[in-house]
Amino acid sequence: MQVLLALVSFALSVARAGAVPAPRQLSGLNDLFVAKGKLFWGNIGDSNTLSISSNTEVLTSEFGALTPENSMKWESIEPTQGSFSFTGADALVDFANSNCLMVRGHTLVWHSQLPAYVSAISDAATLTSVIQSHIAGVAGRYAGQFYGHEVLNEDGTLRSSVFSNVLGDSFIATAFEAARAADSTAKLYINDFNLDSNNAKVQAMVALVKKVNSGTQLIDGIGTQTHLSAGGSSGVADAITTLASTGLEVAITELDIASAPTADYVAVAQACLDEPRCVSITSWGVSDANSWRASETPLLFDSSFAPKDAYDALVSLLL
Numbered sequence: 001m002q003v004l005l006a007l008v009s010f011a012l013s014v015a016r017a018g019a020v021p022a023p024r025q026l027s028g029l030n031d032l033f034v035a036k037g038k039l040f041w042g043n044i045g046d047s048n049t050l051s052i053s054s055n056t057e058v059l060t061s062e063f064g065a066l067t068p069e070n071s072m073k074w075e076s077i078e079p080t081q082g083s084f085s086f087t088g089a090d091a092l093v094d095f096a097n098s099n100c101l102m103v104r105g106h107t108l109v110w111h112s113q114l115p116a117y118v119s120a121i122s123d124a125a126t127l128t129s130v131i132q133s134h135i136a137g138v139a140g141r142y143a144g145q146f147y148g149h150e151v152l153n154e155d156g157t158l159r160s161s162v163f164s165n166v167l168g169d170s171f172i173a174t175a176f177e178a179a180r181a182a183d184s185t186a187k188l189y190i191n192d193f194n195l196d197s198n199n200a201k202v203q204a205m206v207a208l209v210k211k212v213n214s215g216t217q218l219i220d221g222i223g224t225q226t227h228l229s230a231g232g233s234s235g236v237a238d239a240i241t242t243l244a245s246t247g248l249e250v251a252i253t254e255l256d257i258a259s260a261p262t263a264d265y266v267a268v269a270q271a272c273l274d275e276p277r278c279v280s281i282t283s284w285g286v287s288d289a290n291s292w293r294a295s296e297t298p299l300l301f302d303s304s305f306a307p308k309d310a311y312d313a314l315v316s317l318l319l
């Protein structure tokens with residue numbers, strides 16, 4: 001009898017082993033997020049942080065894409081007209097290629113971190129051609145290599161800038177057309193902050209992308225930066241659903257949350273999981289030590305690169 005039981009239990013365990021493949025070992029936020037059907041959970045970098053080994057260890061084990069924190073901004077990459085400085089951006093791209101990370105370009109046209117020679121232009125034809133040359137220079141250099149480009153950091157309400165002041169809203173189509181001409185494969189995004197609830201800015205963004213895309217689809221995706229205060233996640237799911245109602249991709253592009261509350265991080269990740277058009281999340285930094293909001297300790301790793309409770313909660317959510 002005992003032998004029979006042992007044989008039956010052996011047969012059952014063989015059958016189970018055959019029917020259910022051993023689970024793949026998943027590790028790191030990116031792997032877990034990808035296993036849920038998403039494209040990546042990325043982070044940022046540039047030479048200042050890519051030279052810190054504790055940073056790159058976390059970066060390469062936890063994250064699947066890189067956005068340049070500053071090196072592709074206009075003041076860094078074309079500081080004087082017609083003269084490009086690709087050293088910082090190339091270093092970021094080389095690091096990404098060596099470590100199998102995707103790249104999001106950031107950002108071709110933005111009112112901030114803009115050289116004075118651009119801000120001083122008052123003639124529409126000159127500004128149009130300066131935008132076109134800038135985008136051709138940057139997007140052209142990395143054509144075919146990036147997952148996407150944040151073409152504009154702008155929202156539907158069009159803030160006052162040299163671009164909107166001189167060109168009205170035509171600079172939007174100009175920028176997207178130039179980016180498409182320079183790189184036929186990258187996803188082209190419009191990206192901005194304070195799109196964290198279904199507010200007037202979100203509504204304006206939806207109206208703007210519909211208007212710009214009414215002929216040809218110029219804009220492929222909407223980025224919502226998601227720089228939150230503690231407790232600021234309650235409207236994020238609604239905002240993401242509303243942005244996704246355009247039919248475009250949505251990405252959370254610059255996530256950080258003051259004091260890194262577990263509930264807020266989980267709510268943001270859940271909002272992206274729940275919306276099929278939400279393709280990715282990018283954290284705006286690895287460790288608080290290198291955060292642009294360092295005093296608010298908003299990141300998933302503390303200043304010693306130790307994971308916080310919010311990190312553990314995300315892993316539990318995604319497992």
Ligand code: XIL
Nearest residue numbers: 069070106107153193225254291292
């Ligand atoms: C920030 C960088 O993190 C800082 O290092 C820099 O001094 C200022 O810009 N929205 C954006 C990002 O689109 O480019 C900004 O990054 C943060 C706000």
